[in-house]
Each structure stands twice: as C-alpha cells, then as structure tokens.
Amino acid sequence: MASTNKKHRSQAPVALVYFLTLLLALSLVGGVSYYMLKKYKVFESTTTDSKADSARSLNILFARVSDQGDFKDLCVMRIDSDKRQITIVPQTDVTKTRDSGKTYKEVLAEGGMKKLERAVSDNFGISIDYYMTVSNSAFEQVADFLGGMSYTAPQELYYISQDSNKDDISVPKGDLVTLTGRQIINLASIDSIFNTKKQGNLEFLSAALEQLVNNGFRQADVTKDNLFNLYEILSKNSDTNITKEAFNEIRKYMNVMLEEKDIPAKSLNPTGMWNADFTAFTMNKEYLSTVASAFGVAFDASKQSGAVTQPTEPTEPPAAAVPETTPAQATTTTKAQ
Numbered sequence: 001m002a003s004t005n006k007k008h009r010s011q012a013p014v015a016l017v018y019f020l021t022l023l024l025a026l027s028l029v030g031g032v033s034y035y036m037l038k039k040y041k042v043f044e045s046t047t048t049d050s051k052a053d054s055a056r057s058l059n060i061l062f063a064r065v066s067d068q069g070d071f072k073d074l075c076v077m078r079i080d081s082d083k084r085q086i087t088i089v090p091q092t093d094v095t096k097t098r099d100s101g102k103t104y105k106e107v108l109a110e111g112g113m114k115k116l117e118r119a120v121s122d123n124f125g126i127s128i129d130y131y132m133t134v135s136n137s138a139f140e141q142v143a144d145f146l147g148g149m150s151y152t153a154p155q156e157l158y159y160i161s162q163d164s165n166k167d168d169i170s171v172p173k174g175d176l177v178t179l180t181g182r183q184i185i186n187l188a189s190i191d192s193i194f195n196t197k198k199q200g201n202l203e204f205l206s207a208a209l210e211q212l213v214n215n216g217f218r219q220a221d222v223t224k225d226n227l228f229n230l231y232e233i234l235s236k237n238s239d240t241n242i243t244k245e246a247f248n249e250i251r252k253y254m255n256v257m258l259e260e261k262d263i264p265a266k267s268l269n270p271t272g273m274w275n276a277d278f279t280a281f282t283m284n285k286e287y288l289s290t291v292a293s294a295f296g297v298a299f300d301a302s303k304q305s306g307a308v309t310q311p312t313e314p315t316e317p318p319a320a321a322v323p324e325t326t327p328a329q330a331t332t333t334t335k336a337q
Contacts, residue, residue, distance in 0.1 A: 057082065058250060059295070060242075061117055061131040063108070064139060064188075071108050072136075072189055073202075075209055076120060076128065078295055081253035084260065086213055087294045088267040089124070090206045092198060095270070096282050098123050098303040103280060113239045124288065126295045130250070132240035136185050138233050143181030145230065146215040146223075149208050152176050159186070159193050169193065184208050191278070198278045203269055210267035220261040227251050268294060 057080040064072045071093050078087040093105045097119045100107075107119045117131045143149070153171045161167035167186055171177055179187070187193065187204050194200020216223040223230075231247050242250070257264055268291055272283040285301060292299035 056253070057296075058130070058253060059126055059128045060250070061113075061120055061128050063113065063116065063131070063133045064136070065133050066136050071105050073205060074104065074116075074120070075205075076124070076126075077213075079250070079253050081256040084257050084262055084264050086257075086265040088206070088209050088213065088265060089270075089291055089294075090202065090209055090267060091120070091270060092202050092281050094198075094278075094280050095123075096280050123283075124291050124295065125297050125300055126292075130240070130242045130246060132234060132242055133238045134234055135237060138236060138238075140181030140185060141233050142230055143184055143208075143212055145226070146212045147219070148181065149179045149184055149211050150176060151179050151207075155195055157187065157193055159190055161186075179208075184212075197274075198281070199274060202281075206267040206269040210265050213265035214263045217258065217261060217263050217265070220258045224255060224258045227254060 057078060060077045060079070061074065062077065063074040066072060073093050074091045076089040076091070078085075078089075080086070091104065094103045096103055097107065099122055100119075102110075102119075104116060104119065108116045113131050113133060117128050121128050151171070152175065153173055156173040157169055157171040159167075159169040166182060169183065169186055169190070171179075171187075188201050188208065191198050191201065194204070196203075228247070228251070231242075231244075231251075235242065235247075268287070270281070270283055271287045272281055274281050285299075289299040289301075
C-alpha cells in the first residue's frame with residue numbers, strides 16, 4: 001500500500017506543470033489571435049455595416065399617370081433618415097434633358113420607366129434607387145388619407161369640366177380652402193387655369209407634395225400603422241421596381257423619422273425657362289445647383305442648360321418668350337367650358 005501511495009504523489013507535480021503549460025500556451029495563442037483580429041478590424045465590421053445602414057439615404061422617382069396611362073408629371077423624393085429630411089423635386093412632363101434635349105414625356109414614350117429613370121438621374125447627377133408610376137386614382141386615395149391640402153389661391157381659379165361635375169373647380173382668390181385629392185389632381189393638370197400657364201401648375205404641384213408628405217408626419221402614428229396599406233394602393237397596376245422586400249427596407253427609414261414626429265419635407269420648386277408655347281421647360285443652373293446641394297452631390301455646370309440666357313426652342317420671336325419663372329400673380333380669371 002505504501003508504495004502505491006508514493007507512486008500517486010510523484011505524478012501530481014507533473015500533471016500540474018502540464019496544466020499550467022497548457023494554460024500559458026492557450027493564453028499566448030489567444031492573445032496573438034485577438035491582436036490580429038483587432039488589427040484587421042474584424043470586430044468592427046458589424047458595427048460599421050450597422051451604422052452605414054442606419055445612415056443610408058434613398059432616392060425614389062414617382063411618375064404620375066392618368067388612369068388611362070398618360071404621363072402627367074413626376075417628382076424625385078430623397079429620404080434621408082440620417083439627417084431626418086425628405087427632399088421633393090417636382091418636374092413637369094415637358095422638362096428637357098440636359099444631354100439629349102428631349103422632354104421627359106418623349107423619353108418615357110421611347111423607353112418606359114427604366115429609361116426615364118436614367119434620364120432623370122443624368123439630369124441631376126444623382127443615383128435613383130427605386131421608381132414607381134402612380135395612377136391618378138391611387139394618388140387621390142393617398143392624398144385623401146393624408147387629409148388633403150390647405151390652400152390659399154393667388155388668383156380666382158374657376159373651371160367647368162365637360163365630363164363630370166366632380167371635376168369642376170371654383171376656388172375664390174385669397175380664401176383658405178381644403179382641397180381633396182381629386183381637386184389637387186385637377187389643379188396640377190389643367191394647363192389653362194393659372195395665369196402663368198403650366199408654371200402655375202408646377203408651383204402648385206410643388207406646394208401640394210410638400211404639404212401632403214408633412215401631413216403624414218403630423219399624424220405620424222396613423223401613417224406608421226398604414227405604410228404597407230399605402231404601398232399597396234400606390235403599387236397597384238404600377239410600373240415599379242419596389243418589391244415588398246424593397247418596401248420593407250424603405251419603411252425602416254420612414255419609421256425612424258415617424259417615431260420622432262418631425263415635419264421634415266421640403267419641396268424644391270423648379271425655376272427655369274419655358275418656350276413660347278409651353279411645350280418645353282429647361283431648368284436653370286441655379287436650380288440644378290440647389291438640387292445637387294440638397295442631394296449631396298457635385299453640380300456639373302459643364303452640361304448644357306439654355307435657361308440662363310434664352311428660352312428653349314422659341315416658336316415665336318424672342319419678344320414673346322416667357323421670362324424666368326416667378327411666383328404666380330393674379331391678373332385674370334380663367335374659365336373653360
């Protein structure tokens with residue numbers, strides 16, 4: 001028995017030394033591994049990606065079309081969840097591209113939304129992540145959901161439709177009225193109703209889009225609960241690349257701002273030059289520079305822009321050309337029957 005106990009005691013120090021050596025080796029390997037992983041920022045990748053995602057901005061192109069598919073106008077909306085801002089850039093359908101000189105309407109007719117998206121991207125020097133056509137009926141439903149538009153007309157706006165009493169317009173000058181979605185569509189579409197012709201429609205559209213988006217933030221909780229319903233309305237029969245999966249990403253950025261219940265939307269009203277018969281509009285360099293700044297890109301002044309010195313493709317002598325755009329002023333009443 002004595003010899004057996006002696007044998008066990010002689011092995012204990014050896015096992016202890018082995019164990020301590022193993023711990024030292026593991027510590028050394030672990031330390032070197034941690035140093036290398038930290039050096040090459042392996043631990044930082046997840047955090048960096050998370051920050052990049054939370055700060056990402058989205059640019060979306062919306063093109064409004066009639067229920068029969070006729071192109072009316074468009075806007076580019078920048079959703080910046082990092083700066084808590086939404087920038088809206090409305091455009092008339094006859095805005096000219098800076099490279100080809102064609103209007104957006106001509107571009108859309110030639111190549112659909114994908115070609116229009118490229119033309120708008122090139123015009124402003126920005127990237128567009130998503131695009132969507134929005135029918136008048138879809139626009140009307142969403143505008144009514146958002147509470148319509150409070151509007152004080154700069155002139156008397158009077159129009160009698162040949163088709164439906166629902167399309168009649170009677171807005172006294174200076175009165176504050178609440179416009180429904182259908183009335184917003186009509187005021188943005190009827191070329192003869194403003195004294196400044198299509199420039200008046202463009203200015204009205206700019207104000208309407210800004211107010212509608214901000215209305216959504218004034219009722220932030222309701223809007224947040226209905227974002228998917230609004231997407232389903234807008235995407236019905238739409239030419240769009242916004243899938244349900246893509247919409248879920250967009251909703252993340254919207255929810256960040258809706259949770260703060262801020263009023264972040266600002267519309268940049270286009271300025272430039274119309275030709276004499278209002279069939280073409282050229283943005284001036286000042287406006288293009290303003291848009292570039294809002295979207296965080298460099299403005300390329302080398303591209304052509306005829307709006308600085310003369311109207312685009314005048315069909316009448318220069319004296320008849322329409323001057324640089326200014327806010328609409330009331331001088332006459334327009335009536336169509």
